Amino acid sequence: MTAKKTTTRTRQTARVKATDLTCTDCAVTACRVGTGLGNGTRFPDFCLSTSLDPSTLTEVLGRYDEQDAHRVMVAAAETEHEGYGRWPRVEETIQFARKIGAHKLGIATCVGLIQESRTLARILRDRGFEVFGVGCKVGTTAKHEVGIDAACEQTGVNMCNPILQAELLNEEGTDLNIVVGLCVGHDALFVRHSKAYATTLVAKDRVTGHNPIAALYLNGSYYRKLNDEWDRPAELTEPGDSRSAS
Numbered sequence: 196m197t198a199k200k201t202t203t204r205t206r207q208t209a210r211v212k213a214t215d216l217t218c219t220d221c222a223v224t225a226c227r228v229g230t231g232l233g234n235g236t237r238f239p240d241f242c243l244s245t246s247l248d249p250s251t252l253t254e255v256l257g258r259y260d261e262q263d264a265h266r267v268m269v270a271a272a273e274t275e276h277e278g279y280g281r282w283p284r285v286e287e288t289i290q291f292a293r294k295i296g297a298h299k300l301g302i303a304t305c306v307g308l309i310q311e312s313r314t315l316a317r318i319l320r321d322r323g324f325e326v327f328g329v330g331c332k333v334g335t336t337a338k339h340e341v342g343i344d345a346a347c348e349q350t351g352v353n354m355c356n357p358i359l360q361a362e363l364l365n366e367e368g369t370d371l372n373i374v375v376g377l378c379v380g381h382d383a384l385f386v387r388h389s390k391a392y393a394t395t396l397v398a399k400d401r402v403t404g405h406n407p408i409a410a411l412y413l414n415g416s417y418y419r420k421l422n423d424e425w426d427r428p429a430e431l432t433e434p435g436d437s438r439s440a441s
């Protein structure tokens with residue numbers, strides 16, 4: 196591994212570089228054992244917990260007392276605890292919504308998953324929720340009208356409109372929005388523009404049946420190309436590497 200070690204002092208003062216070690220390089224995840232830094236577990240030298248400025252932790256913990264963050268945090272923890280290994284995510288979403296007192300639920304759905312969203316809406320209504328769904332192509336606007344290359348219209352002439360999805364749900368005053376299969380990037384725009392908290396039920400992955408982690412599980416076999424054919428930036432490509440750009 197070529198990544199360089201980052202000290203406590205540099206962690207607090209320097210911007211993290213792509214080659215710095217971070218939590219994704221951690222083999223012990225000692226932060227989940229016991230409580231606090233004196234839990235008897237050895238933390239790695241580059242640990243983000245041990246190098247953390249204590250005032251940052253204090254300030255962030257204080258934010259859980261702000262607005263409704265405390266209610267959401269407690270509801271999430273209780274949902275995890277009560278349904279651990281027993282509830283599918285649909286059930287977790289229902290129970291979480293109940294715990295935060297949500298009554299009107301928005302569904303921001305991909306139109307390619309409209310059948311699944313219809314099923315979800317029925318289940319939610321059967322549980323007493325009010326449901327308002329908005330499909331991604333709402334507004335039925337051609338992609339080129341917002342400056343998207345017309346070539347992209349070969350995979351569907353109309354643009355997805357996640358900001359409009361968010362705006363319509365905002366106008367409806369939904370208490371919680373559920374994302375069903377929005378595209379990568381469109382989901383980011385939706386979450387940014389949704390006034391209500393947004394939770395993802397379905398992460399779209401057309402290749403794996405909406406199970407994106409399959410590509411990571413299988414990166415040593417069927418999806419080996421994620422390792423072998425990745426288009427690395429030139430500065431990270433070794434001279435003579437067959438992956439070097441020609």
Ligand code: SF4
Nearest residue numbers: 218221225226242244
């Ligand atoms: S906080 Fe420290 S112990 Fe936890 S995953 Fe990150 S590096 Fe590992």
